[in-house]
Amino acid sequence: MECDLLIEGGAILTLDARWRVFDPGYLAVKGSRIVDVGPLPVPPTLSAAKVLDASQCLVMPGYVNTHTHIAMSPFRGAAEDMPDRLTRFIFPLEKAMVRPELVYDASLFTIAEMVRSGTTCFADMYYFEEEVAHAAADSGMRALVGETVVDFAAPDCSAPYQGIDRAIQLAESWKGHPLIKACIAPHAPYTVDEGHLAQIASLAEQHDIPIMMHVAEMDFEHARFAPEHGSVLRYLDRTGILSPRLIATHMLFLDDADIELAAKRRVKVAHCPVSNAKSGRPICPAWRLAYAGAAVGLGTDGPLSGNTMDLQTVVSLYPKLQKTREHRRDIVSAREALWTATQGGARVLGLEDTIGSLEAGKEADIQIVEINDFNCLPVHDWYATAVYALQAQNVRDVLIAGRFLLQNRHLTFAAEEELKARLLLHAQRSREMIAALQTSMVDR
Amino acid sequence: MECDLLIEGGAILTLDARWRVFDPGYLAVKGSRIVDVGPLPVPPTLSAAKVLDASQCLVMPGYVNTHTHIAMSPFRGAAEDMPDRLTRFIFPLEKAMVRPELVYDASLFTIAEMVRSGTTCFADMYYFEEEVAHAAADSGMRALVGETVVDFAAPDCSAPYQGIDRAIQLAESWKGHPLIKACIAPHAPYTVDEGHLAQIASLAEQHDIPIMMHVAEMDFEHARFAPEHGSVLRYLDRTGILSPRLIATHMLFLDDADIELAAKRRVKVAHCPVSNAKSGRPICPAWRLAYAGAAVGLGTDGPLSGNTMDLQTVVSLYPKLQKTREHRRDIVSAREALWTATQGGARVLGLEDTIGSLEAGKEADIQIVEINDFNCLPVHDWYATAVYALQAQNVRDVLIAGRFLLQNRHLTFAAEEELKARLLLHAQRSREMIAALQTSMVDR
Known part of the structure; x- marks a missing residue:
């Protein structure tokens, strides 16, 4: 041959x-x-x-990065170590600065960072997600792209929940592309209400696409749903969204019943240990989820969260934090960790027949x-x-x-200096707004 | 000028x-x-x-690496994820393989790895420690070198506790060297008895040298001393070894009274978060120790523990694990973390007037x-x-x-290919013993 x-x-x-x-x-x-x-x-x-x-x-x-917001690279390193950063800093900053050109340029830059550290596929959730898709397709990167759905006017939507239509359009327009697949990305249980979660679950079924959502990440989220429903996951189960279509990201506030429920519903888990640790959050029971039978993959999260987009750093931390959590040196062997970052990630994205191992017939x-x-x-x-x-x-x-x-x-896909220059341009343009928001956070 | x-x-x-x-x-x-x-x-x-x-x-x-065993690099990556690795694998392997030539060659190799990742000073504890000192002096690296003391026949001692004499000789022979200082390194509270700890405390005073020891690292160590004395640290306080001379490494099993005691005795802490996590140990209350007033620095530990000798990886993990431990994003800021890796480390080694910041008059x-x-x-x-x-x-x-x-x-100080070739030679020579020990561990 x-x-x-x-x-x-x-x-x-x-x-x-x-x-x-x-x-x-x-x-x-x-x-x-x-x-x-x-x-x-x-x-x-x-x-x-x-x-x-x-x-x-x-x-x-290649590594499969199961959870990113790659277009956030112009903001990396801003407002570090501050409490409530998401609502006080990130949401207003995005509203002010995120435009299609920024999303495309920043995505291409971050794809370069990911490629240079061995990543060959990523799953992303953001605004103007079609620009992320174009950056991936233009560079030759494999991606699952998810338009974000939130209950407020987003950078790319003038009204709440318009992201639903945008997500379906995205899925339609990239159908059949060899590298790019689309999903729908409700932001979180605290930013998408019960009725819309049910609607998203049924639309995903109808269009045969995955769903990506931040689940059980925040303490205030847990505090909101646990009293009435027992846990965030048990609340979500009422909406029909817990299914093999769901890529549940983070999954931190889980009890034993939640772990069983996730496995029973065959939910996929995108585990982001570097991001979670940097935010002072609990360690995800990833080993227990995997042991119960859930598919678990690894993710960097966005450039503000990690702050590295280098999955190697995540692969290295994953077994360490699980060993720390369980006080056992013998769990999550190096071999198992590498499997989770490759085959595990492929399973989470529903691409296990296409990528994740080096075998004849695979990409x-x-x-x-x-x-x-x-x-x-x-x-x-x-x-x-x-x-x-x-x-x-x-x-x-x-x-x-x-x-x-x-x-x-x-x-091979772009001139390095040009990628950097365009990223720096967007960072420079954001500087004033970043400074203003940071000052307001310190003042309070 | x-x-x-x-x-x-x-x-x-x-x-x-x-x-x-x-x-x-x-x-x-x-x-x-x-x-x-x-x-x-x-x-x-x-x-x-x-x-x-x-x-x-x-x-x-430059980074100050406050705890290493740099000569262990020929064994890096062996017997991973196995319980009781220290007693079942490392001690017998060292007894069989550790010779002066290995210690010198491996030290020079690891100094290269450390220099390439920004480290300019390290504090080491091993056998044939004079070879570590020579490798550091020959390369131009700054080091605190500690000969190990144990209650068994070590690779460089035919009888228990002979390390004490070797440590004092080492201190005498490097006195006044511009880059190299010596300390004495009792291995741990479970390998050096109470009487010898008291003797070492008084010898260190007499010769005006620091003491480096693994403290409150192991669960079996905690289980041995806690019932009678309350904790490892309270046991150690009886021996007179808790003083500003002591560089206490790890410090994992500490309660509030221990944290206060460490601060009161002005004990120095060498915190090794990457190594501790990889071993499935508790997270050191480093932020609490620093807050109580103890000097805290960062260390990689040895190449088998980390496995990287790159302090940048440690600096990055330090705030993340403290935030995880305390469930607070706002503690251990990036600035504080960098300080800990430089000025903090200098204080731990008693070199704060010489190194750790960029100021006129410092090295x-x-x-x-x-x-x-x-x-x-x-x-x-x-x-x-x-x-x-x-x-x-x-x-x-x-x-x-x-x-x-x-x-x-x-x-600038050695030919890279020659350093690698000599390291690989020692790794190759150890391979048979490593395989035999690994097999015996799996069999049991």
């Missing part, structure tokens, strides 16, 4: 059902797909137009990571190196659907 | 008592010291043999970090960028005592 690209040498961590590692191995790509993977030597029947040497590298599935979404550096050596255990030692700087090449987005540490 | 080096442009974060930031600023170095720092323009009276452009950079004090221990990268932009708040966004890859130059150890991302 003649293929387009042959990756040769290095340790290939397939993350397949049998945990196969080929060291040294080869992987063949034809068009957008993986057509063969195995141990060296390359079978004589296989030839390729192009050969890429991956010796002294790990070849792994060629691949990261090639150099391990011959001071922070990685020596390698006694591939998974321990991948999870506990790697840093974004080690990522050398990234392919999505068989196409290089990062090649020998250089972006 | 004629100086040796002038660093010009960029934002100079002095971390001095007035939190001065000069943006853009300059910093002048003469010999091993900072002689002037201020806002641009450079005063006309100041001239320099060499000028370094730091525009689009942060200029900050020129400096990191210059590029911020014009996708993970850093934009900058709305210098401290938020430094703590939450920077990664090791952003470090461009590192000076210690006015001498470049990293220049434009290249090590």
